[in-house]
Amino acid sequence: MWFRRDLRLSDHPALKAACDSGRPVIPLVIRDQSVDDLGAAPKWRWGLGVEHLAQALEGKGSRLIFRSGQALTVLQKLIDETGAGAVYWSRLYDPQAVDRDSTIKATLKDQGVDARSYGGHLMFEPWTTETKTGGFYKVYTPFWRSVKNREVDAPLSTPGGFSAPDTWPASEDPGDWNLRAGMNRGAEVVRPYVRLGESAAQSRLGAFMASKVATYDAGRDIPAEDRTSNLSENLALGEISPHQCWHAGVRALNEGKAGAGTFLKELVWREFAYHLMHHTPRILDQNWKEDWDSFPWNTDETAQVTAWKQGRTGIQFVDAAMREMYVTGRMHNRGRMIVASYLCKHLMTHWKVGQAWFDDCLIDWDPAANAMGWQWSAGSGPDATPYFRVFNPVTQLDKFDKNRDYVSQWIAEDRRNPADAALSYFKAIPRAWNLSPDDTYPHPIVxxxxxxxxxxxxxxxxxF
Structure with a gap:
């Protein structure tokens, strides 16, 4: 059973199929090129996730085998060592994973090994949703209408038993992989904000449905208040499934909690990102709207881009959101829209610059959601709204942080008693930035x- 971004035991079709086979099950993770290519924060968070999964499996009388190398080679070697007759895994949908997995499946089948992939990372497989004319959806609203009444599979329970092999194969020590290296001192700052593993994810979902989902429609836009589900971190690594979230949301909606309807739409927004990545994989690294290819965006590391990365633009909403990311590993969604719009439109900088930076800094990094979010903000992506939408970060702050609670939480300069979180920013950032809370807060660069x-x-x- 090859685990990748499905780090849970419940509602896990591939794991259930493996356990139901009646054969011994060898759980496995592989540090291959796809892991090595991750940015600093998502690589570190994945490492935490797989080590936590190992503990969960040990509690079930099983264990997780850690191997590194080219995935097909690792699998073939382990098959030779153990005599395994099957390899199961959960599907991923980015082009590199699809190419890798397709090659692995074909090769293993040719060698007489039962190689199977299963769903679970999405509610709807991307190829199962089509327009009336047989094409794919390019705008979210009709996509939502097409799936909102579709049956979503009920979550599966955790397998009751894990049959172990007579002899366990050797395992590497994940501590030797040094997956936290890129985080440097930032790991200690971000770690208290991590909610690690399946149990924590379920607790998050339960707390959200009990006390926050009713007012989610309005509350999700208030960055200073904890009024969202915060589940992006866990969904990204499969520590909870979208099916589990969907059915909890439907129950809440049936109980009269109106905000649950908006929550369900946000889950489908995630599905839409994968729908687009499947049908138009260029969304990951090229302008989704090809007529933007000649637009004269800046692609250089200018002083303005550096100021944006440092959270020192002089625009409070932008800077507070960037600093939240360095301290927590995540960023409020309203903040994501503001910082992306400011980089792409006020600073006229290519969305790929911001995408790459988020790839490195987010513990809830998701390839499809990050790419679509950046292109949506830049105007080059799938969006029914005209390209001339330009968020004003000042009026947005007046609307969603009227009392400047969010700003006070994350910006320390020129304040007599800065918040602890604001001071933590200076502990998380690279020393080479040479920044201090005693610095003067900058005037707006633009x-x-x-x-x-x-x-x-x-x-x-x-x-256009």
Whole structure:
């Protein structure tokens, strides 16, 4: 049983099939190139996740085998060592994973090994949702209408027993993989904010449904308050399944908690990202709308881009959101829209610069959601809203952080008694930035109004 981004025991179709086979099950993780290519924060968080999964399996009388190398080679070697007749895994959908898994499945089958892939990372397989004309959906709202009444499989229970082999194969020590190296001192700052493993994810879901989902529709836009599910971290690594979240949301909606309807739409927004990645994989590294290919975005590491990365733009909403990411490993969704819009439109910088930075910094990194979010904000992605939507980060702050509670939580400069979280930012960031809470908070590098006018002028001179 090859675990990848499905680090749970419940509602796990591949694991259930393996246990139901009646044969001994050898749980396995592989540190292959796909893991080595992860950014600093998602690689570290994946490492925490698989080690936690190992503990959960030990509690069931099983164990997790750690191996590193090219995935097919690792699997073939382990098959030779153990005499295994089957390899099961949960599907992934990014192009590299699809190519790798397709090759592995074909090769193993040719060698007489039963190689099977299962769903579980998504509620709806991307190829099962089509428009009336047989194409794929390019706009979210009709996609939502097409799936909102579809049957979502009920979550599966945790397997009752894990049959062990007579002899366990050798395992590497994941501590030797040094997956936290890229985090440097930031690991100690972010670690208290991590909610690790399946049990923590279920607790998050339960607490959200009990006390926050009713007002989620309005509450999700208030960054200073804990009014979202915070499940993105766990969904990204499969520590909870979307099916479990969906059915909990449906129950809440049936109980009269109106905000649950919006929560269900957000789960389908995640599905839409994967739908697009499957049908148009270029969304990961190219403009989804190809007529943006000639747009003169900046791609260099300018002083303005550095200021954006450091959370020192002088635009409070942008800077607070960036600092939240360095301290917690995540960023409030309203903040994500604001920082992305500011980089792409006020600073006229390519969305791929921001995408790559988030790839490195987010513990809830997800390939499809990150790419679609950046392209949506830049205007080059799937969006029914005109390209000239430019968020004003000042008026957005007035609307969603009127009392500046969010700003006070994350920005320390020029404050007599800075919040502990704001001070933690200086412990998390690279020492090379040479920043201190005693610094003076900067003036805006590009004021909100001036940046909007410059962006609109650039757009109006393009033939979209």
């Amino acid at each position: 004021p909100a109004d001036a940046g909007r006018k410059r962006a609109l002028s650039a757009y109006e001179n393009r033939d």
